[in-house]
Amino acid sequence: MAPTGRHRALAEHAFSPHDAVLGAAGRHLRRRRFLTVTAAAAALAFTTNLPARGAAAARELGGARISSDPFTLGVASGDPLPDSVVLWTRLAPEPFAVDGGLAQERVSVQWEVALDEYFAVVVQRGTALAHPEYAHSVHVDVRGLAPGTVYYYRFRTGSWFSPRGRTRTAPAAGADASSLKLAAVACQAYQDGYYTVHRHLAEDDVDVVFHLGDYLYEYAVNAAGGERRYTGITLPDVFNRETMTLADYRMRYALYKSDEDLRAAHAAHPFVVTWDDHETENNYAAGIPENDVPPEEFLVRRAAAYRAYWENQPLRAAQLPQGPDAQLYRRLHWGTLAQFDILDTRQYRSDQAYDDRPHAPGPESEDPARTLTGAAQEEWLIDGWQSSTALWNVMPQQVCFSRRRFDLTAEAAVSMDAWDGYPASRDRIVAGAKAAGVDNWLVLTGDVHVGYAFDIKDDFDDPQSATLGTEITCSSVASGRDGQEKPANWDTYMRANPHMKFYNGKRGYVRVELGRQAARFDFRTVSAVTTPGAPVTTAASFVTEAGAPGLKPA
Template identity: 85%
Template sequence: MAPTGRHRRLAEHAFSPHDAVMGAAARHLARRRFLTVTAAAAALAFSTNIPARGAVAAPERTARITKDPFTLGVASGDPLPDSVLLWTRLAPEPFLQDGGMGTERVTVEWEVAVDEYFAAVLLRGTADAHAEYNHSVHVDVRGLTPGTVYYYRFRTGAWISPTGRTRTAPPADAETASLKLGAVACQAYQDGYYTVLRHLAQDDVDVVLHLGDYLYEYAVNSAGGERRYTDVVLPDVFNRETMTLADYRLRYSLYKSDEDLKAAHAAHPFVVAWDDHETENNYADDIPENAVPPEEFLLRRAAAYRAYWENQPLRAAQLPQGPDAQLYRRLHWGTLAQFDILDTRQYRSDQAYDDRPHPPGPESDDPARTMTGAAQEQWLLDGWQSSTALWNVMPQQVCFSQRKFDVTADAPLSMDAWDGYRASRDRVVAGARATGVENWLILTGDVHVGYALDVKEDFDDPESATVGTEVTCTSVASGRDGVEQPANWDLYMRANPHMKFYNGKRGYVRAELDREAARLDFRTVSAVSIPGAPVTTAASFVTEAGNPGLTPA
């Protein structure tokens, strides 16, 4: 939730949908023009002399690194049938601004094998770790066999990274029998331990979807907030809000130093999507939370987006250009599942009613308002139109289904979620119906609780058709321990008859999709205030293929 007293630039009159599209395009061009002509300001967010894409590799450079440079682990992501993206970052001193690497460019070797002992290395190569990219390494390994588990590692000088395990997607036309995935979100470091991620690392899933708030911009004190059982004194560089590129880079170093997070990345390929806290709480497009000029906020956004790409297993297509980055993208798991990963933060209209809970009204229901922007909305509908997948999975950030906060006729709704963009949601629901999407599964983060929801054609009519299923994956740590049954549990369940489950503990969602049904398990831990808490299944639901709607398993 956003704090009160925000200063928002609100529209003074209603716009037509055409005006909204043209306005979005104008803002985009203004951003590009801003960074083009304001070189001095842009330099605040970016280093200079960034190597060009496709540049010829320099001769091999092996720095004299005297400490383990692989302190932040390894990761893989966005698996394709013949390719997977491998990531690491060199940081022998992760809590220093340069990671202890200085400005030297370093050659890093990578290897891929089918066994964890690397008895028979299938592929190997080298990549340069540039200071301009904070010595991160992104290797798009191609020529792999579909539907195969691989092991990978990196080496520079005498140092060898931990081993990572990944897998490729099945062939595009394969009648894949099943898919197991984990969904997580919201991992405020200062709110507790990443026990949830340790359990996820040990779970038998094919891929992990991270649905946003990978890090938080808020200050972390020297004790690490709620991490009372860790004998570590953090430097003062973390005890301030992230504003600059150096701040965001260091904050990723803090988060990625966590052993449980490193274990989850090493165990499974990740598909990542950002929400607000990777930049700033509840921002909307180029409009910040507080009274900051958009041109100033765009510098901060550019820094945040740059650091995000540097620290995630993302391909070159997601590399930011100034304050813009196309993070929405599409992946497939044979003909079993299509993943349409949304970005509901970068292109959205400003939150209505000063981003405070409010009943639906002319401002929030303006048909010109958009959650996704026109281009992404059309991309989503076009993807559904051409989809041959049994399950159309939509990983995204904020609650899609209606969520009334009380039982009155004019019950307030969240203006930051899709409830504040009802016309945009109606267009997406209508598009799902028009394109014949039968098995629509929405995976959501943000809210720090677990919900199981039937997606209704008309949320105000409980008897209307159910068109899909939404589950929210609670949080990894944000919100601290939480409670199994929040104080407003009975009120929410009565106010929202399409809500089938509501739980306030920390955890993740485990989903198993096959040709008959999708099973959804809410896996929760008893506490994140102490390390090593056990995990249990709080509830399980099934939604049958061709018969949308949730039933207890």
């Protein structure tokens, strides 16, 4: 949760007294202009501290000279298209060293894609350079693949081979795919527990994984690794501080990707990723930091965090940040079965209302100028629905979309960090979905460390109003430690929110199967993450029929 005081102090720093005359919309616009200026300053400060782009100054290190395994952080693939998928790795023979053990030298890396796990039928191969400017990460956008096909891939440098990865392409555009199995995960604080959820996910039969944010946390990790103390591993002091610099964020990704279960999940399935707040800083809003630091200083930090995120994820060049800015929202398709509109609800949002504390809806949160997506992303989303020919329109994003009242009073508090704190923004999205005739609308959500299933209502104040779609919130991979099947507020939440059909506080993931007739949702949970090896069970299953929104027990 954000501390008090940071929003008001920043407002005093950013705005002139003339804002009082402009009103809410004027304050919103003035803030955007202010942040544009500071973003440009941050971009200049960030890029001028980097070596020359393209690594022209870096000498090349032959793979034969690398004396220990450089593929310690594993492999990954992502963003499958009908003819393409992104392959990723990052070289780090010394993963907990600032330079990964490769100093400022670039390294030639070979890659190959095959139809079989033994690489007897290789369909494509090539060479890429791992540049020190990008933390020796490699992003290969392999084109010319066959649609709807499973592939295997690997990397090599010198005598070292990476682990084998398995990926797949999407069906051809316009293909009437009959089904899609996906998983949704989020929130994996390393210090809160083991990645048992990822181990089970690696073994599950899904086509693609959506990671909905909080891939890492900026908080300090002590020498024992927090709840991972049972491993007996002693971590270096470099992790026992909050991430602030580019080196800090790169090192933190190395720590997270040192986990064998996370590496296994990436190697088993293509991922589609989007960020929330902790990849940068808790509960930041656009260019507004959690604490009372100058916005231009925070944007330098955001630039570092965004760059490290891209370096460590299977993302295309289109998502490469420019200073503190990156376009992470994007659209993918699975034939005519599903359209995926992946949102970014952090980078463009208005400041949280009421000091980011739970609060009843009021004039500050209900200001019609407030936005969670920003105007450009909102327009892009609604335009995409207007042109969609998909049976299911899926919106993977970060924070709870549906109304979530915290108590039973008439003026119940709601979250100011979720869509409840931006009701006008939510109303515009709902109106856009209705105008576009989106019949089978599915929202996938992370952030809250619990599993929820919601009916999205036309009017959340009227339980009898039309159901417009379904929201499924996955629990966390580890954040919040073990959790409880029925949290202490379970009865209150279920009574206060009649559109909430399920609530479970254990760690886990959601498996979704989309079909032509219906969608099925399985909440997969583990009994514990503070000790390794817990089994996975299905806590509950629901279905919603195509053309007849509304959750029913499976």
